[in-house]
Amino acid sequence: MSSGQFVMARCGTSYDPLLRRALSLHHQVRTADGSSTAGFLFGMGKTWADWLSTRRPGDEIDLIGPLGHGFRRDKGARHLLLIANGLGVAPLVSLAEEGVASGANVVLIVDSATKDGLYPTKRLPAEVEIVALTSDGSSGRQGSALDAFAELQPWADQIFLSGGRDLIEGVRSTLKRAVSGQPVQAIIEERMACGIGACLGCVVDTKNGRVASCVEGPVFDLRSLSA
Amino acid sequence: MSTAVNLAPGLPDGLWIKHPVLMASGTFGYGTEYDGLVDLSSIGGIVSKAVAAEPRLGNVTPRVFETPAGMLNSIGLQGIGVEAVIRKKAPIWENIGVPVIVNVVGESVDDFCVVAERLEGVPGVAGIELNVSCPNVEGGMLFGSEPGSAARLTAAVRRRFSQPIMVKLTPNTNDIVAVALAVEDAGADSICVANTFIGMSIDIKKRRPVFAAGSAGLSGPAIRPMALRLVYEVAKFVTVPVVGCGGIATTDDALEFFLAGATAIQVGTMTFTEPRTAERIAAGVQKYLDANHLGSIAELTGAANPEFAGRSQTVAR
Numbered sequence: 001m002s003s004g005q006f007v008m009a010r011c012g013t014s015y016d017p018l019l020r021r022a023l024s025l026h027h028q029v030r031t032a033d034g035s036s037t038a039g040f041l042f043g044m045g046k047t048w049a050d051w052l053s054t055r056r057p058g059d060e061i062d063l064i065g066p067l068g069h070g071f072r073r074d075k076g077a078r079h080l081l082l083i084a085n086g087l088g089v090a091p092l093v094s095l096a097e098e099g100v101a102s103g104a105n106v107v108l109i110v111d112s113a114t115k116d117g118l119y120p121t122k123r124l125p126a127e128v129e130i131v132a133l134t135s136d137g138s139s140g141r142q143g144s145a146l147d148a149f150a151e152l153q154p155w156a157d158q159i160f161l162s163g164g165r166d167l168i169e170g171v172r173s174t175l176k177r178a179v180s181g182q183p184v185q186a187i188i189e190e191r192m193a194c195g196i197g198a199c200l201g202c203v204v205d206t207k208n209g210r211v212a213s214c215v216e217g218p219v220f221d222l223r224s225l226s227a
Numbered sequence: 228m229s230t231a232v233n234l235a236p237g238l239p240d241g242l243w244i245k246h247p248v249l250m251a252s253g254t255f256g257y258g259t260e261y262d263g264l265v266d267l268s269s270i271g272g273i274v275s276k277a278v279a280a281e282p283r284l285g286n287v288t289p290r291v292f293e294t295p296a297g298m299l300n301s302i303g304l305q306g307i308g309v310e311a312v313i314r315k316k317a318p319i320w321e322n323i324g325v326p327v328i329v330n331v332v333g334e335s336v337d338d339f340c341v342v343a344e345r346l347e348g349v350p351g352v353a354g355i356e357l358n359v360s361c362p363n364v365e366g367g368m369l370f371g372s373e374p375g376s377a378a379r380l381t382a383a384v385r386r387r388f389s390q391p392i393m394v395k396l397t398p399n400t401n402d403i404v405a406v407a408l409a410v411e412d413a414g415a416d417s418i419c420v421a422n423t424f425i426g427m428s429i430d431i432k433k434r435r436p437v438f439a440a441g442s443a444g445l446s447g448p449a450i451r452p453m454a455l456r457l458v459y460e461v462a463k464f465v466t467v468p469v470v471g472c473g474g475i476a477t478t479d480d481a482l483e484f485f486l487a488g489a490t491a492i493q494v495g496t497m498t499f500t501e502p503r504t505a506e507r508i509a510a511g512v513q514k515y516l517d518a519n520h521l522g523s524i525a526e527l528t529g530a531a532n533p534e535f536a537g538r539s540q541t542v543a544r
Binding site (some may be wrong): 088202203 | 233253254255256260261262264274285288289290291292293295296298300302305333345448449476496498499501502
């Protein structure tokens with residue numbers, strides 16, 4: 001799988017939950033014999049998440065995938081700026097790992113309401129520079145990911161976003177005002193049912209029309225999205 | 228023993244499907260999206276995504292929302308339009324290996340007629356499914372909400388389309404039996420019971436409906452008992468094949484619908500959860516016929532319905 005891709009996971013054996021859940025690739029370990037282990041990150045508190053969290057090593061999970069298009073790192077992009085709101089950090093961890101492995105400098109900006117929502121930094125490669133912000137100032141700087149982005153934007157060769165509409169709009173405005181317009185990719189999250197392009201539930205408006213984000217995305221070039 | 232059924236016994240060539248299981252419209256795209264996940268040779272046929280005279284953008288997101296044992300959808304009939312379907316999809320359907328029935332939508336009787344006329348004789352198109360859950364732009368009522376409008380629509384399309392017509396009824400009506408009889412009279416070759424039930428959900432954090440349009444269509448196992456009962460009622464009166472649809476997830480569910488009076492069934496929402504649902508049901512039905520020494524689906528259809536009105540029309544091929 002590549003960072004930004006996802007699987008549709010069956011998170012139970014009953015009609016609750018009925019639908020599969022989309023899980024982005026969070027972590028990937030390739031072994032010498034060619035096999036790999038994929039890791040997924042999710043928040044607790046819903047029936048589907050609690051069920052997944054009680055699976056034991058050796059249990060099988062029914063997945064459809066890998067699905068969608070992942071992030072594309074430009075050859076020659078040495079300064080990668082990754083920005084996430086809360087749990088949106090999940091796919092960016094895998095991207096950060098790939099970036100570091102290829103020798104790039106990676107900065108990850110992540111924000112959360114409080115320190116409890118911040119991703120544990122020890123799970124990231126040591127080479128990744130982490131800028132953590134909380135709205136209440138309980139850990140790291142007080143502020144939002146957008147505040148840190150404005151400062152670090154000039155440094156970046158390529159920018160990768162994983163968060164809400166406010167983050168995407170905020171990055172757009174900052175780039176409009178900036179001198180340089182770096183390439184930006186954003187992972188767009190829409191509610192899904194099928195995950196494979198049949199139901200048209202998860203559409204996104206792009207310059208090429210209204211497309212299923214599970215097939216044409218979920219990673220999109222920010223400039224290809226309609227305003 | 229044969230699992231084949233004829234969805235248009237009134238027409239000389241009929242519409243034979245090898246297994247009494249179809250993929251429901253709106254849940255299987257244009258037939259190729261599930262390549263590699265579904266073995267089409269193990270099911271009876273596909274009903275395509277809704278096709279209108281012109282391309283449609285559909286509704287804004289969110290368009291889907293899970294509910295207990297079900298889901299609400301407000302897709303808004305996004306589609307590429309009949310010309311693009313004929314150019315790009317029908318050629319694929321010619322070689323897809325199973326019959327493809329095209330679901331047809333419109334905002335007026337004329338709209339439906341335009342699509343039906345264009346589809347007549349197109350290779351790859353085995354028949355059409357008339358989606359009468361659409362609101363009529365004149366008056367705003369669903370075409371299928373009352374017998375007169377449903378019959379006028381069916382008759383107009385019947386005059387312009389000689390191949391099999393399955394009319395897919397909406398359950399959101401006072402008297403679905405009257406609507407069913409009216410469309411049968413107007414020339415429907417078979418009747419699908421039924422489309423989604425109107426429902427809604429409210430976002431309590433944002434304090435507004437989840438869907439921009441307010442209401443949405445409910446599907447999935449939650450609606451099965453209601454859809455089943457509608458099949459049972461309609462099957463007491465119409466003589467054309469009834470195709471059951473609504474929350475079918477297992478072979479046992481399908482058997483309930485056959486026993487109620489269905490000649491075939493459609494699988495929709497459950498395909499999202501388990502793409503192989505339709506295949507498993509087709510295989511399960513075959514096994515059931517064997518185990519119970521039944522020669523055909525006809526011996527099952529309506530067996531639990533003392534007032535079943537359908538003629539025995541499935542003959543082993």
